[in-house]
Amino acid sequence: MDSEAIGQEMKKPGLAPDTDARLPPRDAAPLNLTEKIQIFPGQRLDHLSHAGASAYAARNIDDGKSLFAMICGKAVVPRINSIANYKGVNTPGLLQLVESRVLYWPFENQQKLALVYEMPPGPPFMVNLEAEREPIADETLIRIVLNPMVEILRLMRNSDMVHGAIRTTNIFQGGSAGNEIAILGECLSAPSSYTQPVVFEPIERSMAQPSGRGLGTGEDDLYALGITIAMLLRGRNLLAGLSDDEVIGEKIEHGSYVALLGNERVSAKLTEFLRGVLSDDPQQRWDIEDVQKWMEGRHLNPKQPKIERKAARPFEFGGEKIWHARALTMKLTKNTSIAAQVIDDSQLSQWVRRSLENPAIYKRLEWAIESAKEGGAGTGYQQRLVTRVCIALDPASPLRYKDISVLPRGIGTALAECFAKGGEIKTYADTINLQLVNFWLSVQSEISGDSVALVSQFDNCRGFLRQSMSGYGIERVLYFLCDEAPCMSPTLQNFFVATLPDLAFAFEKISQSESARPETLIDRHIAAFLSVRDKKIMNQKASLVGSDDKSARNLGALLIFAEIQKRHRTGPLPGLSRWIGDIMKPVVERYHNRPLREKIQREIEKVKNTGDLVMLAAIVDNTQNVRADGDGFSIAAHEYAMLSQEHAHLAQKVQMQGRKIGLKAGQEISAAISGIISGVIILGLIVVNFMSRL
Amino acid sequence: MSENQQQQQQQTTPPTEKKLGWKAKILLFFTMVVAFVFLPATIVVLVGLLPTIVTAITDRNPSKSATVTVGSMNVAGIVPALFRLFQQNYSIPGAVAIISDYTTVIVMYSAALIGIVIYNNVTPLVSLAIYRRARLRLREIEKRQKMLKDVWGEDVAQGR
Numbered sequence: 001m002d003s004e005a006i007g008q009e010m011k012k013p014g015l016a017p018d019t020d021a022r023l024p025p026r027d028a029a030p031l032n033l034t035e036k037i038q039i040f041p042g043q044r045l046d047h048l049s050h051a052g053a054s055a056y057a058a059r060n061i062d063d064g065k066s067l068f069a070m071i072c073g074k075a076v077v078p079r080i081n082s083i084a085n086y087k088g089v090n091t092p093g094l095l096q097l098v099e100s101r102v103l104y105w106p107f108e109n110q111q112k113l114a115l116v117y118e119m120p121p122g123p124p125f126m127v128n129l130e131a132e133r134e135p136i137a138d139e140t141l142i143r144i145v146l147n148p149m150v151e152i153l154r155l156m157r158n159s160d161m162v163h164g165a166i167r168t169t170n171i172f173q174g175g176s177a178g179n180e181i182a183i184l185g186e187c188l189s190a191p192s193s194y195t196q197p198v199v200f201e202p203i204e205r206s207m208a209q210p211s212g213r214g215l216g217t218g219e220d221d222l223y224a225l226g227i228t229i230a231m232l233l234r235g236r237n238l239l240a241g242l243s244d245d246e247v248i249g250e251k252i253e254h255g256s257y258v259a260l261l262g263n264e265r266v267s268a269k270l271t272e273f274l275r276g277v278l279s280d281d282p283q284q285r286w287d288i289e290d291v292q293k294w295m296e297g298r299h300l301n302p303k304q305p306k307i308e309r310k311a312a313r314p315f316e317f318g319g320e321k322i323w324h325a326r327a328l329t330m331k332l333t334k335n336t337s338i339a340a341q342v343i344d345d346s347q348l349s350q351w352v353r354r355s356l357e358n359p360a361i362y363k364r365l366e367w368a369i370e371s372a373k374e375g376g377a378g379t380g381y382q383q384r385l386v387t388r389v390c391i392a393l394d395p396a397s398p399l400r401y402k403d404i405s406v407l408p409r410g411i412g413t414a415l416a417e418c419f420a421k422g423g424e425i426k427t428y429a430d431t432i433n434l435q436l437v438n439f440w441l442s443v444q445s446e447i448s449g450d451s452v453a454l455v456s457q458f459d460n461c462r463g464f465l466r467q468s469m470s471g472y473g474i475e476r477v478l479y480f481l482c483d484e485a486p487c488m489s490p491t492l493q494n495f496f497v498a499t500l501p502d503l504a505f506a507f508e509k510i511s512q513s514e515s516a517r518p519e520t521l522i523d524r525h526i527a528a529f530l531s532v533r534d535k536k537i538m539n540q541k542a543s544l545v546g547s548d549d550k551s552a553r554n555l556g557a558l559l560i561f562a563e564i565q566k567r568h569r570t571g572p573l574p575g576l577s578r579w580i581g582d583i584m585k586p587v588v589e590r591y592h593n594r595p596l597r598e599k600i601q602r603e604i605e606k607v608k609n610t611g612d613l614v615m616l617a618a619i620v621d622n623t624q625n626v627r628a629d630g631d632g633f634s635i636a637a638h639e640y641a642m643l644s645q646e647h648a649h650l651a652q653k654v655q656m657q658g659r660k661i662g663l664k665a666g667q668e669i670s671a672a673i674s675g676i677i678s679g680v681i682i683l684g685l686i687v688v689n690f691m692s693r694l
Numbered sequence: 695m696s697e698n699q700q701q702q703q704q705q706t707t708p709p710t711e712k713k714l715g716w717k718a719k720i721l722l723f724f725t726m727v728v729a730f731v732f733l734p735a736t737i738v739v740l741v742g743l744l745p746t747i748v749t750a751i752t753d754r755n756p757s758k759s760a761t762v763t764v765g766s767m768n769v770a771g772i773v774p775a776l777f778r779l780f781q782q783n784y785s786i787p788g789a790v791a792i793i794s795d796y797t798t799v800i801v802m803y804s805a806a807l808i809g810i811v812i813y814n815n816v817t818p819l820v821s822l823a824i825y826r827r828a829r830l831r832l833r834e835i836e837k838r839q840k841m842l843k844d845v846w847g848e849d850v851a852q853g854r
Contacts, residue, residue, distance in 0.1 A: 307736035592846045636846045637853040640839055644851075647835040654828050662824025666817035671766070674812050678766035681805075685773050689781075 024107040036061050039069045052076025053189035066119035070189035071112045075412050075420035075485045078113050079188045080498050081484050085159040094184050102496045111496040117186050122173035137234035138267040145182040149225050152208045157218050157288050164192030164216050166224040167200045168231050169386045191413040192216050197242040200224040203251050208398035212406030212414035219285045226277035230260040238262050252327050256280050258465040312356040329390040333400040340382035350384030364443050368392035395443040399436050402427045412481030419488045429474050432461045475528035488526035501568045511575035521557035537563050551586035562617035572611025581608025592633040734789035741793045742772030745806035764809035771805020
């Protein structure tokens, strides 16, 4: 099946990649990503695209090798921090990443991140989840798919990486006849598990929204591999055609193993593997070591799939009969007011105590109800109550608050998506302020070191939310929780800024159009982005950037960009330098000394065209000048005050006494002159008298 | 009225005149003695210093600068007469002869007159100079303040 045919298959409802009105026309000219790599925007590859990124054909100009480029936006955060690790997984079973860099995507007038991979040698094992194919025999499946996939997962584990996109539609057929090999597709263009259909995720993760699943584990990858193997073994997806909720319901009811494999026989060897990796109990689920032992021929005898205990009597909610606590959590969040009512009038507690007969759940439930009431029964009580009760009923399930459903480790990526798509940010702020993550962690059966780190992380987030100054707030939370999120500043809406040099280059571009220049260079988003990405830069300039005084904010921006230019050796930034130079007038006016101002202004005019922000900062923010100016001004102000005092005193005297002002002094001088003349005369007479006697 | 009552009344009644202190009393006593001992000189001095005495009485200035000015010159004017008294006939008739000599009196009073001339001319002259200097200083201050404003801006006047 060629790519176009696969693309047509992918266009079926529910599976079609994100469509965009601004898609490049089919005759769009190629774009050069590098000197060697050319991207063909007119050749969209639907079967490689997903909701977060579009795939386009590309090629290596030198050797003509066929490539494809994933063009990623900001809403679905690409895994830029995993690029190096991905490149380190050097095995023929994994699609190789050839290039990754930001490019200008003219069709949306935006910068995008392009991830260029080698073109898969063949079609995916399944074009979509409804498709049927020839079942693959056990031994062939192990040789072609299982062995290379396990090798990849082992290497990824060694690189401290999780794939998060193992599925039948992302594993491609490769190799020659008789020497076939499965090639695992890319995983960097979206957060871990974002692109996974619900069926490939363990039950607890599948209940979270795609952007809120968070980074999974090697066991989650193995679970996805188990589902992939099950589908290829059966030649189809037994849960095809069901909605996401129905898929989860089936898994809850029968367990993942039975739901995906049915009651048909599976070879003993694969049964052991599949029971191990598809265990619905995360504690029992196999990890990579278990799989390797199994591959070496050791029998691990996984326990029978642990199916969630069914209640003795169903709980009737919204006209439906629900038998499992986990399934009930999915229903409760869909109708909060009725859910709160059944919780408040103890119907739910009675059902848990009498029908579910699970004291642990009952205890958690009571605690959840009590803790929800601590905040009072006012606004938001029902939401709080239902969220906590759902966590109590199914601790492994995601946090479901209002319209979000996220696992704690996925809040960052979900928040990034919410920001990019203009969603209800306040819901995330509420989730953090209500300490729902702490409650979620407190009811988990296992507390790991990671949990302690999470508590501390969300305590920090609450601290950020309490502070309103620039560099804090929900924006800081975003970049703190999602360290791969590009800057979401409205100023940078057309730019993909993931690093500090990217930020400087983006502003260099913005500077070229005067109409595009924002009033404030370092807005709340950029301040928060910088605070997380480079604390040193922001710690020193936070007060300037957060100041109400525009000149202080401009100075802060200059110092920040100068620091970025110096540290990251970005080279000259003449546009940015001219822009900042032009807005430095109020900063220069902070100096009191006029001649010094003129001198600095002349120097700014001289330097601003060179693009040297470091020099510009040294001129404007010269510590010696600042100190000398401050000291000089103090002395001058003191002198002025003294002169004013003297002037007032003298002017009053002149006004009141007029010409008589020196009368007293004149009288005294007269007396003195008279005294001196008299003394001289007397002395002369004495001398004459004395001489005449001799 | 008993003796005790009289004493009490004396103690409670406030003194209406400033009494001289004992030091002043001793000084006055010695001056009187010296004046009496040198009576001929005292006669010459008293007659010669008449302009100074008159000035002292009319001078209302607390610093008595007019008295000092006239007095200084007046003293210089009576010194030749005193020399003559001591050298020729130190006696009361000698003193009377000296003060009867109009030339001597003219000399003494002319000296006092010079004192008056000094006082009346030097005082306004100096006063005018000081007045002009004050006006000049005011202009200098204004100029300096303008210069400070030119260099440091209007804020310098507010000190912030």
